[in-house]
Amino acid sequence: MIKGVNHIGIAVRSLQESVPLYRALGLEVSGGEEVPSEMVRVAFFSAGGTRIELLEATAPESPIAKFIATRGEGLHHICLEVDDIRATMAELAGQGFQLLSEEPKPGAHGTEVCFIHPRSAGGVLIELCQVGE
Ligand code: ZN
Numbered sequence: 001m002i003k004g005v006n007h008i009g010i011a012v013r014s015l016q017e018s019v020p021l022y023r024a025l026g027l028e029v030s031g032g033e034e035v036p037s038e039m040v041r042v043a044f045f046s047a048g049g050t051r052i053e054l055l056e057a058t059a060p061e062s063p064i065a066k067f068i069a070t071r072g073e074g075l076h077h078i079c080l081e082v083d084d085i086r087a088t089m090a091e092l093a094g095q096g097f098q099l100l101s102e103e104p105k106p107g108a109h110g111t112e113v114c115f116i117h118p119r120s121a122g123g124v125l126i127e128l129c130q131v132g133e
Pocket of ligand 1: 007008009053077079127
């Protein structure tokens with residue numbers, strides 16, 4: 001079951017340069033960390049009922065570095081929070097959605113995450129996440 005939009009992910013070249021921009025928009029930083037499994041460093045901003053996640057690559061082979069090289073900075077993914085990520089992955093795979101991993105991966109803030117390829121999702125990269133206990 002989908003519980004809501006957990007966050008919206010935005011690819012940036014540099015957190016140091018982009019964080020002040022989002023602060024200037026009136027958003028407050030609610031956290032930040034490095035996610036080694038995705039080779040990114042992230043900063044989260046509270047935005048009412050949801051959050052905005054800025055993603056900066058930590059390695060040239062990071063998916064974020066590749067995204068910026070081909071499409072530039074900007075909207076990267078939306079994250080839907082689910083109550084049972086394994087059940088959701090099995091259900092969506094059964095419907096023909098192309099999942100980028102067979103098992104959930106560790107995401108930011110102790111979440112488990114899985115991405116759906118934009119090719120099978122109308123051109124939008126969708127992240128599924130299950131928030132830990
Ligand atoms: Zn995300």
